[in-house]
Amino acid sequence: MKKLFFPLLVLGLFLASCQKESNDLKVQQANDIVVDMSDFYVYTAETADSPTDVKAGHEHGATCRCGSMKVLNKKLKENPGLEQRMFDIEKHTRQLIAAKADKAVTGKKPAPDPDPVPTIYEGAITIPVIVNILEDPAHPITQAHIDSQIDILNEDYNDLNPNTGGVPSEFNNAVADCNITFVLAGVNRKASTKTTWGTDDSMKLSSQGGIDATDPTSFLNLWVCEIGGGILGYAQFPGGALATDGVVIGSDFFGENERGGVYGHGRTATHEVGHWLNLRHIWGDGRCRQDDFVTDTPSSDQPNYQCPPYPTVHCRTNDMTMNYMDYVYDNCMYMFTNGQNDRMRALFAEGGAREGFVQ
Template identity: 70%
Template sequence: MKRILLSVASLALILGSCQNNANEVKPDQQEIAVDMSDFYVYTSEENTVKSERPGHVHGPQCGSMKVLNRQLKENPSLENRMYNIEKHTRKLIAAKSSNATSKGKPGGGGTPAPTPYQGSITIPVVINILEDANHPVTQAHINSQIDILNEDYNDLNPNAGGVPNEFNNDIANVDITFVLETVNRKASSKSSWGTNDAMKHSNQGGIDATDPAHKLNFWICEIGGGILGYAQFPGGELATDGVVIGSDFFGENARGGEYGHGRTATHEVGHWLNLRHIWGDGRCKQDDFVTDTPSSDQPNYGCPSYPTVHCRSNDMTMNYMDYVNDNCMYMFTNGQNDRMRTIFATGGPRESFVN
């Protein structure tokens, strides 16, 4: 009888242990708390003006942050959507870090943990051209731009060998392929479209977006105001989602000068994929939300020498999200890659591109 009681007790302990294991929450299933205290959406006019080239009243610049400020004022719910997107992004990156640590690979030792969305990504591209006879956009420009995007997002930029040793382990192959699907052309007599998204609406003389939930729309036109291009961040209205590039700065284009080698599109697509400017559009403590990009308080221009120091660290001037000449930018970081890939993961704002 004693033996039977002991056997029953042992069985109960085993069953209880199994039940506890079944109910145990694995690290990747836990609700991960993230700090959102540094999150920002609005940028000050002072830091927007700092984006202009020194010595120029209206130098070439990216208009994405100005456009974001406008959209936030027009649509109060956008800030909350962007907050939730950022929280989702940080949770996935924190989960990746937790998984790496649990596997005994903290701090990058051994094989790194997978990115938040794994696998190659293919993005269909629609080119919408508001044609200006004085600023033609040819098929050669279009083809070269697609090639440049594929170089840059697959770590194939021929200048990448110039990355300093300090940043050499940070270089990412984002593994995104852009495929040209459609080119839409419409004659336009407008010499300047501005940044109010009129080029994205047929009832304002522009071209409506084509299936923006599944395709990346570009609008190519004369923007004016010294703006090379601008993009809409994830979370904005679907009808205006995409990237706008000035006609002379699209693809390999002699009229674009030092900005005529297709990197404006690389930079603006980075914003469309939820990257901020590498200097964070603020002072030293305002960040771009990426851990492996150095702190800075201003953009760089031209072709800076290394090292260029701001905020007591060497700037990553060759990063695509700075403002240097096209031929002097040639890398994304692993942290930027993680950030971009979270938007394609389950629950991400661009999940529809991969499902």
């Protein structure tokens, strides 16, 4: 029996080695696809929006909706390796999207490929969510708030938002069903005497009075607290430190919440989870030549506020004001595009920054 066991063990190790080499080769083949990275950027204006945009927002009665870009600028200065990691993630994303386009270019069904080059992840995606609440008696978060927020995320990432029927005809073919399902996996609560937490990630660290993240390689962590400064929420882009990976939402803007007013219908989480899944603001946080890296979103040079009329024109194109990555009121945003969906799904493919969620 011992004589038979040893050759079988050797054969098993050999086959495992061959499988690993095959997987490594597939990733290498994807990485060999040439893509243009000349437009890549990470730093934006020092504030979350340019001074002109902030002024315009205040004139429209808007808060500074998203703090993600301001937080990113700070992290880039503190961590010299972050820019390169984000560059690598972006390059991998573009290579996978290019591989998908290459397969579709002939319009014919390809012959079965026993060793295909990876493209974006095409299966259903389920994301377990941990909700970490820094409890403030003046801004309570109930189970109803939590349940409604999970429901809203599932509506928005599965093309079930009832307002999507209002998408203008020129954008109809771009509307995406992202096929991403969010499942509540746990709730952590901690009493807090802080009236504002700011954007320094202290709410994510027990050593600073917050709540530590639960395994960010397998769970989306949401922190709910009073942020302050007129910021509704912010997210960490892929490539950042695991200890702080996730999304922060202001207490009044979490789930269906009457305290949030026009921003009280759960779309702050939809927007910020979009950043967590590697989406930029739809206007690219710059002028007309700075892009969001998505081919089917029109160019723009500023965010939109309130519920703007259609068409609203910037950079000589009609703005997609109803996109979740703009700054309009919650009930006036109701679509992702197929291009945005490709970007998000690239994270879950082989070698992607969030591959652990689908392994």
